[in-house]
Amino acid sequence: MKLNPEQSAAAHYQGSARHLLVLAGAGTGKTRTIIGRILFLIQQGAPAERLLMLTFTRRAAKEMLLRLHNEVGNVADSITAGTFHHFCLQVMRRVPKPFGVEERTVIDRDDAQSLLQLIRGERLKKGEKRDFPKAATILNYLSYAKNCCLDLQDYLLQFTELDDNTMARLIEIAQHYEQRKRERHYLDYDDILHLFVQGIENNDKLRERIAGLYQHVLVDEMQDTNPLQWRILQALTQPGTAGAKLFCVGDDAQSIYAFRGADFRNVHEFEARLDSAATLKLQENYRSTQEILDIANWLLAQSHIAYDKDLHAHRGRGLKPVLVDFESKFDEAAWIAADLQERHEAGAGWRDHMVLVRSAWSAKTLEGALIERNIPYQFVGGTSLLEAAHVKDLLSLCRAAISAYDELAWMRYLKCWPRIGDATAARIVQQLIALEPAANPLQVLESALAKREDVRQGIALIQQYRSEPNTALKVGAEHLGKALSQRYDRWESRLADLRLLSELALRYKDLLGFVEAYTLDPVSNSEAEKTEQEDCVTLITVHSAKGTEAPVCYCLGVQPGMYPHMRSLGDRDAEEEERRILYVALTRAQNELIITRSGDDNRTLFHGGSFVQGVGSSYFLEYLPSELVEYQHYGYHQGHGGGSILDELLDFD
DNA sequence: TTACGTCCACTTTTT
DNA sequence: GTGGACGTAA
Numbered sequence: 001m002k003l004n005p006e007q008s009a010a011a012h013y014q015g016s017a018r019h020l021l022v023l024a025g026a027g028t029g030k031t032r033t034i035i036g037r038i039l040f041l042i043q044q045g046a047p048a049e050r051l052l053m054l055t056f057t058r059r060a061a062k063e064m065l066l067r068l069h070n071e072v073g074n075v076a077d078s079i080t081a082g083t084f085h086h087f088c089l090q091v092m093r094r095v096p097k098p099f100g101v102e103e104r105t106v107i108d109r110d111d112a113q114s115l116l117q118l119i120r121g122e123r124l125k126k127g128e129k130r131d132f133p134k135a136a137t138i139l140n141y142l143s144y145a146k147n148c149c150l151d152l153q154d155y156l157l158q159f160t161e162l163d164d165n166t167m168a169r170l171i172e173i174a175q176h177y178e179q180r181k182r183e184r185h186y187l188d189y190d191d192i193l194h195l196f197v198q199g200i201e202n203n204d205k206l207r208e209r210i211a212g213l214y215q216h217v218l219v220d221e222m223q224d225t226n227p228l229q230w231r232i233l234q235a236l237t238q239p240g241t242a243g244a245k246l247f248c249v250g251d252d253a254q255s256i257y258a259f260r261g262a263d264f265r266n267v268h269e270f271e272a273r274l275d276s277a278a279t280l281k282l283q284e285n286y287r288s289t290q291e292i293l294d295i296a297n298w299l300l301a302q303s304h305i306a307y308d309k310d311l312h313a314h315r316g317r318g319l320k321p322v323l324v325d326f327e328s329k330f331d332e333a334a335w336i337a338a339d340l341q342e343r344h345e346a347g348a349g350w351r352d353h354m355v356l357v358r359s360a361w362s363a364k365t366l367e368g369a370l371i372e373r374n375i376p377y378q379f380v381g382g383t384s385l386l387e388a389a390h391v392k393d394l395l396s397l398c399r400a401a402i403s404a405y406d407e408l409a410w411m412r413y414l415k416c417w418p419r420i421g422d423a424t425a426a427r428i429v430q431q432l433i434a435l436e437p438a439a440n441p442l443q444v445l446e447s448a449l450a451k452r453e454d455v456r457q458g459i460a461l462i463q464q465y466r467s468e469p470n471t472a473l474k475v476g477a478e479h480l481g482k483a484l485s486q487r488y489d490r491w492e493s494r495l496a497d498l499r500l501l502s503e504l505a506l507r508y509k510d511l512l513g514f515v516e517a518y519t520l521d522p523v524s525n526s527e528a529e530k531t532e533q534e535d536c537v538t539l540i541t542v543h544s545a546k547g548t549e550a551p552v553c554y555c556l557g558v559q560p561g562m563y564p565h566m567r568s569l570g571d572r573d574a575e576e577e578e579r580r581i582l583y584v585a586l587t588r589a590q591n592e593l594i595i596t597r598s599g600d601d602n603r604t605l606f607h608g609g610s611f612v613q614g615v616g617s618s619y620f621l622e623y624l625p626s627e628l629v630e631y632q633h634y635g636y637h638q639g640h641g642g643g644s645i646l647d648e649l650l651d652f653d
Numbered sequence: 654t655t656a657c658g659t660c661c662a663c664t665t666t667t668t
Numbered sequence: 669g670t671g672g673a674c675g676t677a678a
Contacts, residue, residue, distance in 0.1 A: 056667085130673070
């Protein structure tokens with residue numbers, strides 16, 4: 001593998017420092033450098049199984065493994081690689097006892113939210129519910145506090161403006177939530193990291209054993225690690241003689257996960273926090289042309305923070321980025337679709353195009369336009385759980401069959417059937433959780449739902465095929481059809497999804513393993529993976545896009561109210577993070593960058609009738625120097641081209 | 654007790 | 669355009 005001098009200095013580092021931080025700007029070959037490091041370490045005689053590679057997102061983990069496989073072949077399989085969550089869970093599954101995670105089921109965010117909502121409903125009186133923070137909000141608070149290693153009350157006092165009573169009730173709800181998770185043997189995403197840290201910090205022998213397994217720990221996207229994850233790294237590297245060496249790669253200008261507790265002091269204070277550490281830099285950009293980097297550099301230079309980034313294009317000059325204005329988001333979507341089609345007809349592959357969106361929601365209009373023109377696309381990112389409702393139903397059947405105590409799964413499964421609602425389901429769940437560990441839940445169903453043979457049969461069928469996940473899912477899907485074909489439209493196509501799910505289950509030896517793997521890596525992503533080989537346009541959220549690139553990139557909806565997002569206005573740090581999000585979006589493009597925006601979403605700037613003022617400039621591209629882009633606009637757009645006689649109608653009530 | 658209608662506020666990003 | 673809280677008919 002070829003590395004430039006900067007990259008090879010990092011990958012082949014053999015200096016006196018024990019730990020190394022590589023500050024790598026966008027497109028400077030971060031992944032390449034990590035892989036180069038792994039190759040080097042193996043050449044130097046480090047056993048591959050003694051290397052641990054941690055990433056932040058599943059996507060990054062997959063990408064890294066794929067590229068590693070291409071470079072070193074089967075040796076890649078012996079390297080432990082995955083997300084922080086994946087790694088911690090793997091360890092805890094091997095030695096569950098000291099971590100206190102025996103028999104605990106992992107629940108995804110959706111389930112965590114349902115559980116919290118259940119408790120919120122139990123603890124609040126009727127009239128109180130309306131103005132009290134919703135389950136999703138409460139979960140955000142809990143999650144943030146936990147990931148930042150903050151006491152919940154301290155966090156709430158510092159970062160929210162809740163009144164004393166609300167705060168007290170919220171803390172009470174949080175305590176009940178923690179208790180309920182223990183009672184029902186649940187682990188949420190945050191518990192995975194939290195219990196792991198607790199386990200190793202309170203047990204020196206255990207920590208030494210785990211830390212002793214690895215000679216080197218490589219961390220990608222270091223700027224996105226949060227305080228809880230920092231403690232994991234610390235525990236793995238610290239213990240005197242046997243600890244691992246760190247090799248971390250990151251870019252503070254691409255830190256976009258502060259909402260999840262990411263703390264780029266992990267990067268800034270890297271050397272100060274560790275005993276023996278050094279820092280190296282990568283500054284040569286290999287991805288984009290200089291015109292694209294110019295606009296990205298300009299964006300960072302506008303900030304009050306000194307990012308100290310001035311990306312230089314190794315490839316030299318190319319086309320100027322294009323900025324296009326539209327009257328409405330529909331025009332915007334239609335134009336992008338047409339432009340894509342034009343390029344395709346001119347011979348470009350669909351796969352050379354990527355559309356970056358701020359949120360899953362803002363991609364909807366474009367999806368419509370793409371479908372209309374029969375343009376193949378894949379959507380990456382966002383939580384498209386809505387479509388997966390039927391998938392979750394089937395999974396809840398599996399989970400219910402595995403554990404009588406899985407309250408959330410039972411509630412969901414039971415409510416699939418007609419004439420069973422909240423009340424009946426809750427009654428049955430009460431009986432189930434009172435059951436002796438050895439008893440079969442079918443007994444409860446026989447007495448409580450004597451006439452509902454089909455409800456029981458579903459559970460019985462799955463129990464029968466516990467060790468054949470593929471068959472279990474196939475049979476379960478057919479059976480669930482009896483309950484769900486009425487409830488959902490297009491049941492046939494949904495059934496096809498479920499069959500796909502059972503295909504995926506072929507790789508697993510038992511149902512429990514499959515369900516757990518799915519929870520950490522839902523099928524929506526695996527489906528995306530399936531289409532990855534096919535030639536299609538990629539529609540992707542900026543957050544998911546970090547680390548990816550494409551020859552032609554469209555940044556959609558780059559208008560006031562979006563960058564920075566209106567929800568961040570008024571919070572200096574949050575607004576700054578929005579700048580970095582836009583920076584990540586702009587630096588994905590290799591040859592052509594097309595920035596589009598539309599005027600009809602401006603109302604999002606108005607909140608409660610008044611204009612929300614930002615701390616800094618409330619729109620990042622407001623003072624964009626005109627020589628940096630090629631400007632076009634389609635249709636009438638307020639503020640450009642003089643307006644129209646029809647404007648006189650605007651003040652009509 | 655379930656299923657359905659109505660009014661309301663809200664509409665980011667990921668493990 | 670949607671999901672949650674709440675009221676009401678079968």
